[in-house]
Amino acid sequence: MTFRKLMRNTALAGIIIAGCPAGTMAEGARIAIVGGKADDPFFAKVKRGVDDAGQLVTARGGSVNYPALQSCDNLGPDAAELIRTAVSQNVDGIAAPNWVPEAQDQALQAARDAGIPVLLCNAGGTEKAQELGAINYVGTKDYSAGLAAGEYASRNGAKNVLCVNTFPEAANLEARCKGIIDAATENGAAARQLPLPASSFGDPTAVSEAIKATLLQDDSIDAVITQGSQHANSGASAIAQSGAAERVMLGTFNLDGASLYRIKDGTQAFAVDQLGYMQGYLAVFLLDSYVNYAMDPPSKPILTGPVIVDAANIDATIAGVDAGAC
DSSP states (O other): OOHHHHHHTSTTTTOOOOSOOTTOOOOOOEEEEOBSOTTSHHHHHHHHHHHHHHHHHHHTTOEEEOOBOSOSTTHHHHHHHHHHHHHHTTOSEEEEOOSOHHHHHHHHHHHHHTTOOEEEESSSHHHHHHHHTOSOEEEOOHHHHHHHHHHHHHHTTOSEEEEEESOTTOHHHHHHHHHHHHHHHHTTOEEEEEEOOGGGTTOHHHHHHHHHHHHHHOTTOOEEEESSHHHHHHHHHHHHHTTOTTTOEEEEESOOHHHHHHHHHTSSOEEEEOOHHHHHHHHHHHHHHHHHHOOOOSOSSEEOOOEEESTTTHHHHHHHHHTTOO
């Protein structure tokens, strides 16, 4: 009998139990991990972590499903629908980012009402996890990640920072930009957000053209920080095409091969990593352990970042990527 089924058959519902009760036997948990498109550079890492941890679940007789968004055009409602589908399939545990709370909170609460343990990962944070009764949050604090990016840029000479937001309705991206602006302001620099329509997400040309136009209109901008590694590629192109390579620092959230090697050759200053592989792996491991053995780690949240990658640690980071650990 899984822990969730045990809870349904006793008066223990709503009580947090920690440890490994004697006699509890694993039956095999059916777990759903809601995520972004698997061909997205960041979520490909998350999916690899899900798959690796899923081998342990399979060995215990369970299964892991990764229902993924097909696009970001309708982010909140589509994510909510994936959660509702997992609830209708009577899974034993659900992990999901809470990108758009207004659209997703009701679906996450429906999972809790059905007795399904919920874990927030990648987006949502501790307060939202507590509000929804989630067992934990695994990921980064997006505002803190923004603070780290804004502080790095402003302390390394930037006086006018542009935060490129390719999905303004997403709470985590808004929090990052706010952190950048607050940290830059604290260090005596200016900063603002460049909000782009959601249709630009995943459209490298649209992102590049928007950044280039902004740089040409305002030659005081000396730092551009993008929201994902694919958009860092667009930022690098825009900086080069606008003739601003000598004056504009490039930073981004998340990593891919191109960003790593730009940092290595000095054409990108930094990246703020959040260890997507670890987010996927831990989401599966924690849910499986909770469902089968009532294991509830006291550390809340479990943070996977922010981690600054720059010239000082780029070689070690590349080695980690090559080994499949990042």
